[in-house]
Amino acid sequence: xxxxxxxxxPIVYPDSDGQPMADNTRQFRCIVMIQGGLDDLxxxxxxxxxxxxxxxxxxxxxxxxxxxxxxYVVFGRPKGDRGSYKQWEEDGIPPQVVFExxxxxxxxxxxxRKFEFYVRYGVEEYYLYDPDSGDLxxxxxxxxxxxxxxxxxxxxxxxxGIRFELLEGELFLYRPDGERFLTYLELAAQRSEEHQKxxxxxxxxxxxxxxxxxxxxxxxxx
Numbered sequence: 001x002x003x004x005x006x007x008x009x010p011i012v013y014p015d016s017d018g019q020p021m022a023d024n025t026r027q028f029r030c031i032v033m034i035q036g037g038l039d040d041l042x043x044x045x046x047x048x049x050x051x052x053x054x055x056x057x058x059x060x061x062x063x064x065x066x067x068x069x070x071x072y073v074v075f076g077r078p079k080g081d082r083g084s085y086k087q088w089e090e091d092g093i094p095p096q097v098v099f100e101x102x103x104x105x106x107x108x109x110x111x112x113r114k115f116e117f118y119v120r121y122g123v124e125e126y127y128l129y130d131p132d133s134g135d136l137x138x139x140x141x142x143x144x145x146x147x148x149x150x151x152x153x154x155x156x157x158x159x160x161g162i163r164f165e166l167l168e169g170e171l172f173l174y175r176p177d178g179e180r181f182l183t184y185l186e187l188a189a190q191r192s193e194e195h196q197k198x199x200x201x202x203x204x205x206x207x208x209x210x211x212x213x214x215x216x217x218x219x220x221x222x
Contacts, residue, residue: 013063015083017055026131027103029183030171034099035071036175038160039182042073049077051085058121060088067117071099075158077125087121094122097159102130115139119146125159127152134169 001191009192035052042048066084067203072095074085087094100111111128118126124141138144138155149155155164161176173181 010062011061012084013055013057013066013084016056017066017068019068023101027101030101030129030131031070031099033181033183034101034173037175038071038073038162041160041162041175046078047076049074051082054082055084056087056121057084058087058094060086064175067114069095069098069114070101073097075159076146081173095125096122096158098123098126100126102128102132104132115146119144125157127157127164129171131169133168136164136166136171137165 003068016164037048039050042050050071050073053068054072055066055068056072057063057066059064065144072085074090074093074095076093077090085095100114102111115126122141126139128137129135135180136152138152140149140158141147152164153166156162157164162181165172165174175181
C-alpha cells in the first residue's frame with residue numbers, strides 16, 4: 001500500500017499588480033525624472049539600488065503584504081534587475097527612501113494605506129508630490145513613526161543629499177553639486193548642444209591644420 005506525499009504548493013510573488021505605472025504623461029515624466037536623476041546620482045555607488053514601479057514584499061510567505069512605489073532607493077543593496085523587491089532576499093533591508101507622484105486615479109484611502117505600510121515596514125523618508133496641484137509633502141522617520149517635514153521648499157534629504165524646490169507648483173530637484181535633475185528631453189537637448197560644440201571645435205581644428213599645411217608646417221609638430 002502506497003501513500004501519496006503531499007507537498008506544499010510554492011508561494012507565488014507576482015511581479016505586477018496589473019496597474020499602470022502612471023495615469024498620464026505629466027505623472028510619468030515626473031517619475032522618470034526622479035528615477036533617472038537618482039540613478040545617475042548614485043551611478044558610481046555599487047551598493048545603492050534605485051528602481052521604480054516595483055512591488056515590494058517585506059514579509060516572506062505573505063504575498064498579500066505588498067505595495068508598489070513610484071520610485072525607491074535602497075542603500076546597502078547591489079544594483080541589478082529585479083522583478084520585485086523581496087526583502088528577505090535583500091539581507092532584510094527595506095527601501096529607505098520612497099517617492100510617490102500622485103495622479104487623478106489615486107484615492108485618499110489608497111494613499112493612507114501606503115503611508116501606513118511605509119511606517120510599519122521601515123521607510124526612513126517618504127516624499128509625496130502632486131503635479132496637478134503642485135503640493136509637495138515629506139516625512140522623516142523618528143523612532144517608530146514618520147513625522148511630517150514642516151517646510152519642504154529648500155529641504156535637503158538626509159539620505160540622498162538632494163534639495164527640493166517648487167516653482168509655480170513644478171517640482172525641481174538639485175544634486176549636492178547644485179546641478180538640477182533634468183527631464184529626458186532636457187538631457188537630449190544638452191547632448192545635442194554638446195555634440196554641436198564638439199563638431200564646431202573639430203571643424204576649427206581641421207581648418208587650422210589645413211592652414212598650417214598651406215604654410216608648409218606639419219600640424220603634428222605644432
